[in-house]
Amino acid sequence: MPDQFLFATEVFINGLMAGVLYALVALGFVLIYKASGIFNYAQGVMALFAAMTLVGIMNGQVPFSHIINAVFGTEIHHFGWHVPAFLAIILTVGVMVGFAWLVQRLVMRHLVGQEPIILFMATIGLAYFLEGVSDLMWGSEIKKLDVGLPQGGSFWIEDMTAGLGSDNFYGFFIDNLDMVATVVAALLVVGLVLFSQYTKQGRAMRAVADDHQAALSVGISLNFIWVLVWSVAGFVALVAGIMWGTKSGVQFSLSLIALKALPVLMLGGFTSIPGAIVGGLIIGVGEKMFEFWIGPLVGGATENWFAYVLALLFLVFRPQGLFGEKIIERV
Amino acid sequence: MKLKLTTLALGAVMAAGPVMADLVFPSLSYRTGPYAAGGIPFADGYADYFTLLNERDGGIGGVMTKLIECETGYNTEKGVECYESTKGEGALVYQPLSTGITYQLIPKVTADNIPLHTMGYGRTSAANGEVFSNVFNYPANYWNGASGVVNYLLESNGGDLKGKKIALVYHNSAYGKEPIRTLEELSAKHGFELLALPVDHPGQEQKSQWLQIRRERPDFVTMWGWGVMNQVAIQEAANIRFPMENFIGVWWSGAEHDVMSAGDAADGYKALTFHNVGRDFPVFHHIQKYVVDTGKAAGAGDQIGTVLYNRGMYAAMLAAEAAKTAQGIHGTADINAAMMRDGMEALEINEAKMADLGMPNFGPSFNVSCENHGGPGLVGVTQWDASSKTWSLISDFKPTDGDVIGALVAEDSGAYAAENKITPNCN
Numbered sequence: 057m058p059d060q061f062l063f064a065t066e067v068f069i070n071g072l073m074a075g076v077l078y079a080l081v082a083l084g085f086v087l088i089y090k091a092s093g094i095f096n097y098a099q100g101v102m103a104l105f106a107a108m109t110l111v112g113i114m115n116g117q118v119p120f121s122h123i124i125n126a127v128f129g130t131e132i133h134h135f136g137w138h139v140p141a142f143l144a145i146i147l148t149v150g151v152m153v154g155f156a157w158l159v160q161r162l163v164m165r166h167l168v169g170q171e172p173i174i175l176f177m178a179t180i181g182l183a184y185f186l187e188g189v190s191d192l193m194w195g196s197e198i199k200k201l202d203v204g205l206p207q208g209g210s211f212w213i214e215d216m217t218a219g220l221g222s223d224n225f226y227g228f229f230i231d232n233l234d235m236v237a238t239v240v241a242a243l244l245v246v247g248l249v250l251f252s253q254y255t256k257q258g259r260a261m262r263a264v265a266d267d268h269q270a271a272l273s274v275g276i277s278l279n280f281i282w283v284l285v286w287s288v289a290g291f292v293a294l295v296a297g298i299m300w301g302t303k304s305g306v307q308f309s310l311s312l313i314a315l316k317a318l319p320v321l322m323l324g325g326f327t328s329i330p331g332a333i334v335g336g337l338i339i340g341v342g343e344k345m346f347e348f349w350i351g352p353l354v355g356g357a358t359e360n361w362f363a364y365v366l367a368l369l370f371l372v373f374r375p376q377g378l379f380g381e382k383i384i385e386r387v
Numbered sequence: 388m389k390l391k392l393t394t395l396a397l398g399a400v401m402a403a404g405p406v407m408a409d410l411v412f413p414s415l416s417y418r419t420g421p422y423a424a425g426g427i428p429f430a431d432g433y434a435d436y437f438t439l440l441n442e443r444d445g446g447i448g449g450v451m452t453k454l455i456e457c458e459t460g461y462n463t464e465k466g467v468e469c470y471e472s473t474k475g476e477g478a479l480v481y482q483p484l485s486t487g488i489t490y491q492l493i494p495k496v497t498a499d500n501i502p503l504h505t506m507g508y509g510r511t512s513a514a515n516g517e518v519f520s521n522v523f524n525y526p527a528n529y530w531n532g533a534s535g536v537v538n539y540l541l542e543s544n545g546g547d548l549k550g551k552k553i554a555l556v557y558h559n560s561a562y563g564k565e566p567i568r569t570l571e572e573l574s575a576k577h578g579f580e581l582l583a584l585p586v587d588h589p590g591q592e593q594k595s596q597w598l599q600i601r602r603e604r605p606d607f608v609t610m611w612g613w614g615v616m617n618q619v620a621i622q623e624a625a626n627i628r629f630p631m632e633n634f635i636g637v638w639w640s641g642a643e644h645d646v647m648s649a650g651d652a653a654d655g656y657k658a659l660t661f662h663n664v665g666r667d668f669p670v671f672h673h674i675q676k677y678v679v680d681t682g683k684a685a686g687a688g689d690q691i692g693t694v695l696y697n698r699g700m701y702a703a704m705l706a707a708e709a710a711k712t713a714q715g716i717h718g719t720a721d722i723n724a725a726m727m728r729d730g731m732e733a734l735e736i737n738e739a740k741m742a743d744l745g746m747p748n749f750g751p752s753f754n755v756s757c758e759n760h761g762g763p764g765l766v767g768v769t770q771w772d773a774s775s776k777t778w779s780l781i782s783d784f785k786p787t788d789g790d791v792i793g794a795l796v797a798e799d800s801g802a803y804a805a806e807n808k809i810t811p812n813c814n
Contacts, residue, residue: 063602070594077592122687188419196423198618198644208626208652229601231594231626300591303622305648309421309589309615316592347595357559357585359595 059221066228067348068341073234075340076241077299081317082324082332083244084292089326091265091285092164094175098183100314102152102290105186107297107306108194109151111201113144119193141203145294152290153283160283168278187311196308201301206232237299241333244295248288248329257284265327315360319367325380334378339363408721409453410446410710411477412437412703415469415484421589422461422614424644425695427686429484430456432699434685435678439670440707442677447710448720463487470495479727480504480706486562489522494807496521502728506702507532507638507661511565512799514761516732517811519800523731525705525762526753527661527787529611530795532637533566534787535659535766536609537573539635549578554605556596556612556620559585563611566637572791590616597623610636617645625652632657635768641778642694646771654773657781659766662701662750664778666692670700670745694769694778701750708744709734732757751784757813764792 081103088096096102112119116135125131139147163178209229218227252258263271264281272278297306300313324335343359343366351358370377414433417426437452446452455476457469466488470481480502483489489509496503497520505513505524513522527535541548555570557563567583574581582605584596590612597620600608608629610620617640624634632655636645641658671691679688690696713722713730722730734755741749751765765784772779804811 067595067598070598074592074594191419191423196418196427198424198648200648200650202650207622209628226601229598229627304591304615304619305644307421307424307615307618307644308419309591312421312589313591344595351595355585356583356596357587359592360587 059225062217062221062225062228064345064348067344069228069230070234071341071344072337073231073238073340074344075320075337076238076333077234077296077336078316078320078339079333079336080237080241080244080292080296080299081313082320082336083241083248083329084289084296085314085317085321086324086326086329086332087248087289087292088285090329091261092175092268092282093172094164094179095172095326096289097176097179097314098186099289099293099317100311101183101186101190102155102293103297103300103313104306104308104310105155105190106148106152106290106294107201107301107310108190108199110144110148110203110294110298111199111301111306112194113147114139114141114203115199117194122195123192145203145298148294149291152294153287156283156286156290159286160279164282164286165279183311187308191308198305198307201298201306203298203302205236205298205302207302208232210235233299233302240295240299244292245329245333251288257281261285316363319363321377322364322367323370323377325377328377328379331377331379339366342366408477409451410722411453411455411479412706413469413473413476413478413481414454414456415459415466415481415488416456417459417461417484419458420460420462425614425639425642426461426484428642428690428693428695429699429702431684431686431690432696432701433482433703434699435674435691436700436703436707438678438683438685439674442681442683443673447707448714450720452707459483459485459488461485463491467491467495474499474501477723479710479722479724480731482506482702482706484508486510486565487560490561493519493522499724500728501724502731504702504706504731506698506705508562511761512796512803514759514796515800515811516757516760517800517813518804518809519760521728523755523760525734525755525760526736526751527764527766528761529562529565529637530569530792531661531761531764531766531787532659533569533609534573534764534792535768535785536635536637537570537577537579538766538785538787539768539782540607541577550580551607552580552582552603552605554582554584554600554603554608556584556586556593556600556608556610558590558612558616559587562613562639566609566611569791569795572795573788576788576791586612586616586620588616589614590619593619593623597627597629600624600629601627607633607635610634610640612636612640617642618648621646621649621653621656624656625649631655632770635659638698641769641771643776643778646773647776651773653771656771658769658771658778660694660769660780661766661784662697663746663748663767663780664692664694664697664769666697668746668749670704670749673745674700697749701746704744704746705734705736708736708740731755732760761796764789 084099088094116137118132121133210232213230214227252262260276261281320335320339324331343363346362347358416430434454437454441451455473459466459469466483482504486508489505503522511528511530513519513524570581586593634656636658638659646653678684709730712733713726714720716729717726737752753762764787767780767784768782769778770781
């Protein structure tokens, strides 16, 4: 096969993998928007907070140690133990559930019935608050995250495909971490679908999403559902934080991964879990292929803006996104 | 009663005699946001050195120093706000630690007659002091960095780079684009092929660029990155098994946190520098004794000896030495910003002075002049050892290509002078 075709195929496959990572971030937005109509600006910061908490727990770091030491004149930074990754993940999920409960008690409960823009503004405040708390709690240095996920290109795939092209073709490069992320994302989507279809809480969540006043009238607790939704979004944020944090180390720029989710949401729709996945794949493949074919002609760095241009094109023809609920305005 | 109080207050003031104002050094730092990991150690080093001077020497020339820290978050607008809000405090020199902020401040500091020191960043052609009267970028600038990479590769390849391919992975910003012109000139001069690969902010996703590197197979990769871009690039290079010893970052891509997250895979990665690394210098023992152990450190005291702490400390030392020079020139310890500018323009750094300061072999010797605000542009190379988690200086501080850089500085500064109707002069 011609090398150029093989290179394009390699870029296509890597685009799919990158799209899965974008979709992981977008999923958290979709969950909260679907259940409560809130565009959660803090989703990226939640991924940062979750990843920092995970590393902090794993390393036995004392939270708020700088404040404690400054107030009491102590020099305590670590508990002196290391927590296994699996246990640390469970504990972090617990922290995210606690966070969801606090958000519900302290913020959302007081804003029920407010305009969507008010709720959106509240999540902006939440994002800045959470970023500051993360800094105070765990410090701002870059932390290595190692939960045992493999990294680097797959030798096996490289060796198996090296013979497809000329000597200039090394075989397909596919990152092991991206493959794990793909499997995890697939499991996550299946889990979320099963949860929402076959559990009592999941059905209640869908009922609130459809019509929260009707759901209230049949005895569904709005407070409980919102805590549940924010908890699930927190769990999704943790998964995204683990994947992205393993790539780059856990650091404050992790919160900026939300920027990668926006075009995915615009394209896939704010209310569809499959839409987030398909949108992620289209954006991932689209931006990588555009960079591969057109990038060299225009000086490169086309990925960020191309993702938004692609999303805008979809918006022109289908404002609700590919899988979003159709917008019907009755007058 | 009122008369008594007034008389008492006046008497107290007269009894105290003339009181000199502190020497004010603003620190435009970033301890929050995506770039905090780089901003914190630099700011700590900058602050701790001035604290050391106060605690050990009673300030500079008998006048205490005062550091005013202002958080920029590496945001240009906030950086300009910091400048505007602190310049009235008697600020002697600004070091904004951001190329974006630097570009905004150049006309402002020139109008306000306050010096601006952009060490290893900012507008490179500001090295021409005949045009940029208030801007200094000694001891090295980006174009020295670009030439330093090429010189190092020439040296390690028998002086010949013909037919070789060098990829530049750069932050797609004013900062990242700085070395391109120089590398293009050097490519024409030495016969290597240049492959420029931009990475959009913040640089969390670089798969396209590294797949292209894997396809194009450059012999060497150099990087102009900052923040998360550095960590991701080093990890991606490891992923595609690019040889780390052939990967050289600029000095803003060569701190401990840039390589730690890649673990053992980062072993052998190289980075440029214009100062030494590690903490085996007497000045750090003094900082430990007078600053950290007395609880006066800007941070937790755990950053001493890291690359960016050293850089912040070095920047503060150069500012303090310029202040001493200004005091000598003007015969007064109570200097203002205009005098400080004169001190910076007459600054002389030599090995004897560095040894006296507790920094033997810490940085190159150089003199600043009106014609040359950029110093000699001597550049060294460091290498990361993942097993000991340390950087080591693996080359001397060596000269860069003055012919190529000098012509580019003259061209760019000439264009700036024409655009802004500045008559170059050194009177």
